[in-house]
Amino acid sequence: MSTMNVSVTKTNVKTATSRGSRFRGLWKYRWLYAFMLPGLLYFILFRYVPLWGLIMAFKNYQPHLGLMGSEWVGFKHFERFFGMPEFWQLFRNTMLLGLYSTVIYFPITIIMALLLNEIRNEMYKRFVQTLVYVPHFLSWVVIAGISYVLLTTEGGLINEAIKGMTGGAAVEFLTSTEWFRPLIILQLIWKDAGWGTIIFLAALAGVNTQLYEAARMDGASRIRQLWHVTLPSIRSVIVILFILRLGSFLDLGFEQIFLMLNAINREVGEVFDTYVYRVGLQQGQFSYSTAVGLFKSVVGFILVILANKLAKLFGEEGIY
C-alpha cells in the first residue's frame, strides 16, 4: 500500500513523459489487467450494484410501486426495530450464540487440525479426515431430524438411555431454555468442525520442517514443538480467519436455528435472522427486513475494523 502512495505522489510532480511511462506500465501488464476484468465485473455487478437496494431500508417499499416509486420514510423502520421490546432479547441471543460459536467452535477447529497434523500414519489420517468432513455435506434439515430422533422425550435414544441408566425423568433437550445454546453449538461442531480444519491443515503443511529438526536438536518435546514452532507458524492464518469470522459474527446459521426453534426455547433462541424471516419475509415487510439486515452488516463491519486494528496492535498483518 505504501509503495502505491509513493508512486502516485511521484506522478503528480513529474512531467508528461512520466505519465506516459505510467501508461506504458499499464500497457505492459495489460494481460494481468484483462485477467482482473471478470472478477472486477463480478464485484461491480453482484456486490456493488445491489447495494443500491439498501435505500429500501429508508423507504416504505411497496412491491407494486417499485423501488423508486415507494415513499421515503427516513429512519422509521430503524425506530420500530430499536424501539420494540424484544430488541435487547434478540440482540443478547444473537450476541451470545455468536460469542459461543467464536470462543468454543473456532478453537476446536484449530485443536482438531493440530491433532490431525500429529497423526503419523498417512492412511489413518486420511481416513479420519474423510470421516470428519462427511457431516458437512448433510443439510441442516437432516441434522435437525437426527437431533429430534436422538433427543425427543418420546422414545428418543439418548433420553431412553438416560432413563435406563439413572432411572430419572427424561431431559427436555428440545424444549428447554437451558439446553438450546449447548445444542446449537454441539450441532455446529459436529457438522462443521471437521470442514473448518482444512485451511489450518493447509497452513500446517507449509511449516518449514527444518524448524522442527532444529527444535528437536535443542531437545524440545512434542508439546514444546507444538507450542514454539507449530502455533507461531500458523498464527497469522489463525488471526486472518478469526477476523473474517468476526465479519459474519451475527450471521448465525439461519436454517439451523430456525429448525430447532419452538415455543419454549424461543426466548433464548430467536436471533436477528429468524426474526427477519418470520416478520419480514413471511409477512412481506421488505423495508423492515432490509433495515434489520443493514444493522447487522454495520455491526459486522465495525467488528472487522476493530479486530483488524487489534491484530495490527499486536504486530500481526491483519486482512488489509
Add this chain to the structure above:
Amino acid sequence: MNRKTYKTIGLGLVGLTLAGSVLAGCGSKEEPGAEAPAQNSEASNQPLHIKMTLNFDGKEVPQEGNEVEKAIEQYTNTELDLTHIASSDFCTKLPVMIASGEMPQVIASCGAPNQSYLISAAQGGTFWDITELIKEYKNLSSMPELVYGNVSIDGKLYGIPRFRPVSRYTFAYRADWLENLGLKEPKTLDDLYAMLKAFTENDPDKNGKNDTVGFTAIINNNTLAPDFGLAHGAPNNWNSVDGKFVKAEATPEYLEGLKFLKKLYDEGLMNQDFASVSQAKSEGDFENGKAGVISATTNNVLAFQSRVQKVNPDAKLDFVSVLEGPGGKRVVADRGSNGILMFPKASVKTEAELKQLLSFFDKLAEKEMADLLEWGIQGKHYELKDGKAVRLNQETYDNEVSFPYNKPLVTVPLTAIKTQGDLDPISEKVIEVEKANEQFAVKDPSMVLLSDTWAQKGAELTQILVDAKVKFIMGKIDEAGWNKEIEKFKKAGGDTVAEEYAAAAASVQQ
C-alpha cells in the same frame, strides 16, 4: 496499432457484451406481458395458454401432460402451465413474486388475503377487481354471498375464492379402538376425556403393551391444535361486546379451555413432545397406531382413514366435530374459502383476457369437469354403479386428482353439480356434519374488518400467544405468567388492533 491492440479491443468488447447481456437480464421485467396471449381473442380456436402458480398440499406433483390435465385442457380448450409450490413454502414466496412483478396469469393467495403486502398491492391496483365481472358467470355467481364478503378488501373482490365448508374442524379417532374398549361415540368434552384416558391406559389395540397415547397434538402454522377454548365458551378469535373488541385468549373462558388441555398433557393423555414435533411425525403417530385421536378437517378424514388402513387394514376411523363443553355446543366458523385466485394486471393485460380466464374457471364447474375433479377419470379412479359414482382407490385419487387439481383449482362447491356418488359412511357423515354444524358455528367478527396493525404485525402477535399457550400447558408458566403474556400481547399491538377493529366495525355499521 499492431495486432495485439486489436486483440485487446476485442477482449474489451467481449467484456462489454458480457456485461450488456447481464444487464439485459436484469431489465427483462416487461417480458411476462409478452408471453400473455394477446391475440387469443381473435383466434378463438387456438387453445388459451394459462400460466398459474398455486399452492400444493400433496406429496408429489404429477407429471405434466398426464391424463387428468389433458382432459381439463381438452374440455376447456386451454394449454395449462401449472406451477405447484408446497403450501409451507408458498407464503414466503408469494410476497417475493409480487415484489418481482413477474407473475403468472393466475396466482393463489396465501390463505385469507389479509396480509399487509397483499392488501396494499391490491389497493395499488396490482390485481384485477372482479367484483362486478364475476356476476356474469353462471357457475361462479352461485357462490354463497358470505364467502365473497369474507375475502373482500374494501368491499372489492380481487380474486375467485376457493370454497370450503364454513365449519370443518373435527377430531378424527380410531373407531376400532373405541369398539375394543366398549365405549360409545363421544358427545361431550367429558366423553372425549374418558376416551383419551382409555386410549392411553387400557390398551385399546389389544397388543398387551402400554404403547398408545390418546391425542397427537401439534403446532402448525402458528396454530395450536387442538384448542378447547371455544367449547368452554371463549369467542372465535375475537369477540365484539358493545363495540369493544376482545381477543379470545384474553377471556377467562379461554383459560379454562387451556387448563383442560394442560390436564391432558399432565396426565400423559397426549404426546409430550407436541411443542417440537413435526407434522409428519405427528400424523405418522396416528397412522402407525400410536395415537388414537388427531385434529382433522372434514375433507381429510377420509384421507387419514386410507393412510391408517395402509398400516393396519383392520383399522376404522370415525370423527366428531361438536363436543358439548361448559360453554355449550360451539364450533369454529371459518372464512368459507381456502384463499383466492388472483389475476395480476402485469400478465393479464386486457379485460378480454380476464374474461377468458374467468370463463375457464366457470367451465371447471360444469358437470363434466366437476365429475373429473371430484371423481377423476372413469375406469381409473371411479366406476359407475346404477348411475352412482364409486371411488376405486382413495389414495390414487388424492394424489392424481385431488391434491394437484381439485384443491388448487376448484372454486365454487361442486357437490350439487357432480354425479352423485355411492358414498362411504365417512363421506356421508361429512355432508351431514357440515350441515348440522351451521347452527353451532361461532363467527369471528374481525373476519370482514381490516386492521393495519394486524395486517402488519399479526404473525408476531399470534406468536406471543401461541408461545404462551405452550408454556402454560407444559407448566413453564402459571396463571399469573399467562396473564403477563396476555398483557405483553396487548402492549405489543393487541390493544391497537382491538381499537382498529372497533373503529372499522363502527364505520361499517354507519
